[in-house]
Amino acid sequence: MVLIGGFLGAGKTTLINKIAQEFIKEKVPIGIITNDQGQLLIDTEFIKVRGLNVEEVCGGCFCCNFPKLLDNANKLLKQINPQYIIAEPVGSCTDLIATVATPLKKYHGDQFSVAPLIVLVDAPRLLNNAFDTSTLGGYLRNHQAEEAEYLILTKIDEIGSDDVESLILKLKGINPNRKIIPYSAVTGEGFQDILGIITSDEETARKPVDVDYDKYAEAEAELGWYNGIYEFTAPEYDSYELSMNILKSLASKYTPSDIAHAKVAITNASSHTKISLIGNEFTIGGVKGSRFGKGESKLNFNARIVSEPEKLRQTIRETIESCFKEKCIQYKLQFDDCFSPGRPNPTYRILDE
Secondary structure, three states: OEEEEEOOOOOHHHHHHHHHHHHHHOOOOEEEEEEOOOOOOHHHHHHHOOOOEEEEEOOOOOOOOHHHHHHHHHHHHHHHOOOEEEEOOOOOOOOHHHHHHHHHHHHHOOOOOOOOOEEEEEHHHHHOOOOOOOOHHHHHHHHHHHOOOEEEEEOHHHOOHHHHHHHHHHHHHHOOOOEEEEOOOOOOOOHHHHHHHHHOOOOOOOOOOOOOHHHHHHHHHOEEEEEEEEEEEEEEEEHHHHHHHHHHHHHOOOOHHHEEEEEEEEEEOOOEEEEEEEOOEEEEEEEEOOOEEEEEEEEEEEEEEEOOHHHHHHHHHHHHHHHHHHOOOEEEEEEEEEEOOOOOOOOOOOOOO
């Protein structure tokens, strides 16, 4: 079992998909478990449409839903008997050594070997002081990096080489004596080193790093979590343009530092696209088929933004309505939900192994 953590938008799903495709090419069976505080997770949809074996733990993080994590892992074992199971914790989760890795090793070591905890760190965010521990979000990101057994510095293609070196030094200050791998999903730099960690026989051996659960709970509750499904029918549309219009409109209503992650995925009979917004940066996360769609379609919207939940829900609904109206597209809200996560209450928390 391989845990790949890191804050919202650090690039976990993109990396996991790349790893899975590499294993499939080598005919190595692999299963994936995704995780979210809510339901209807775009990342699960993103992985499924690429033909991968994926299960999902909804309604809370792995640590608070440990039995569900275990059930899904066993389900994958029965279905495909994977050589590797990659588990992607929700991006606001930390304390994974004490609450997930150590319990897996202690109570289920006969079923699973547990790889060292890999944590992704978003290079542009680290450069922009998003790990400042005087803020709630910074405290959470900092602890995620602090407890890692391997640190992956992602999106290095978006910053200069001198900045990469300075960020490596910064990470060494947060978590000394850990290997740091600079990685770019665009160029592939660092990817083989990451594969090497996963395919090695090394197992998790890290002692837990203490975390202030009051601050941790406040940091998670600071975010409004929105998940919504919208159905629409159109003779023809550009899914890139529609997604970008929605996300740009949303971005205009918040300061960049408050936008942890927002994603729009559009699916129809022949294509699937995903576009993400982190702060004020847009990313095309994945395309299958054409960017141009027609007929019956589904828009999945996930957003994690510093906001009171009901205000966030109303803002997103108004944004969707305005953007569809501009394109003269009729739509129907199938489902939405918006909330702030409750206080973490892990099934296990083992500190003395």
